[in-house]
Amino acid sequence: xxxxxxxxxxxxxxxxxxxxxxxxxxxxxxxxxxxxxxxxxxxxxxxxxxxxxxxxxxxxxxxxxxxxxxxxxxxxxxxxxxxxxxxxxx
Amino acid sequence: xxxxxxxxxxxxxxxxxxxxxxxxxxxxxxxxxxxxxxxxxxxxxxxxxxxxxxxxxxxxxxxxxxxxxxxxxxxxxxxxxxxxxxxxxxxxxxxxxxxxxxxxxxxxxxxxxxxxxxxxxxxxxxxxxxxxxxxxxxxxxxxxxxxxxxxxxxxxxxxxxxxxxxxxxxxxxxxxxxxxxxxxxxx
Numbered sequence: 307x308x309x310x311x312x313x314x315x316x317x318x319x320x321x322x323x324x325x326x327x328x329x330x331x332x333x334x335x336x337x338x339x340x341x342x343x344x345x346x347x348x349x350x351x352x353x354x355x356x357x358x359x360x361x362x363x364x365x366x367x368x369x370x371x372x373x374x375x376x377x378x379x380x381x382x383x384x385x386x387x388x389x390x391x392x393x394x395x396x
Numbered sequence: 397x398x399x400x401x402x403x404x405x406x407x408x409x410x411x412x413x414x415x416x417x418x419x420x421x422x423x424x425x426x427x428x429x430x431x432x433x434x435x436x437x438x439x440x441x442x443x444x445x446x447x448x449x450x451x452x453x454x455x456x457x458x459x460x461x462x463x464x465x466x467x468x469x470x471x472x473x474x475x476x477x478x479x480x481x482x483x484x485x486x487x488x489x490x491x492x493x494x495x496x497x498x499x500x501x502x503x504x505x506x507x508x509x510x511x512x513x514x515x516x517x518x519x520x521x522x523x524x525x526x527x528x529x530x531x532x533x534x535x536x537x538x539x540x541x542x543x544x545x546x547x548x549x550x551x552x553x554x555x556x557x558x559x560x561x562x563x564x565x566x567x568x569x570x571x572x573x574x575x576x577x578x579x580x581x582x583x
Binding site: 310312315316318319322323326329330332333342343346347349350353354357358360361362367369370371374375377378379381382385386388389390392393396 | 403406407409410411413414417418421422425428429431432447451454455458459461462464465466469472562563566567569570573574576577578581
């Protein structure tokens with residue numbers, strides 16, 4: 307059984323709420339496409355990274371589950387690049 | 397102590413999460429393709445979505461991810477009562493999310509916006525509806541876990557089920573973190 311301080315969880319919550327507020331504020335910044343979506347998704351990626359590393363404890367996953375997680379992220383990245391390339395060269 | 401059963405269960409859950417991630421990634425790819433094809437349609441659709449409700453739901457889910465993580469932290473520290481409260485709050489937040497989603501759907505339907513109205517709203521109902529189904533499944537899991545913690549079946553020494561249930565809940569939160577800008581913000 308691993309005993310941890312709850313402080314990282316609280317800090318992660320504060321960071322997530324701050325990034326959510328930032329995303330909401332960016333909505334009114336009137337950025338041109340595609341930067342509006344790009345910035346919003348970049349902030350979303352940062353939030354997901356916080357949830358994954360702090361709440362899901364992804365950094366402590368070892369062995370086969372780590373390979374599974376890495377493979378899933380890799381395939382999602384491959385899909386994103388593929389779609390971005392398809393859209394960019396239409 | 398990590399048992400073989402614990403490790404096998406964790407692997408199974410990560411495999412399941414990976415499959416869910418790829419399911420939603422495919423839908424996000426579909427969204428991207430159609431958005432590139434019909435940018436004006438998507439901008440108009442985003443303008444019609446309820447920004448306040450969607451944004452409130454984002455905060456609700458993020459806080460619920462914290463509360464379920466806090467429940468796990470409490471169980472590990474043998475603080476059963478705190479864990480029960482944290483899980484109950486998680487469930488309350490989940491129900492709040494679904495209620496607000498229902499209100500949003502009702503508003504759209506009253507305006508004649510249905511699946512099939514156009515590509516944007518078909519994707520909206522498909523992706524947020526699939527997410528809502530995952531939320532309902534998550535609430536069933538949370539109910540079972542709350543019962544387990546209350547009846548001391550989930551303890552500091554034996555809490556694999558809570559770990560895995562929390563992982564599922566966090567994935568559902570991560571999916572919404574991406575859905576929110578796609579359907580409510582980025583125009």
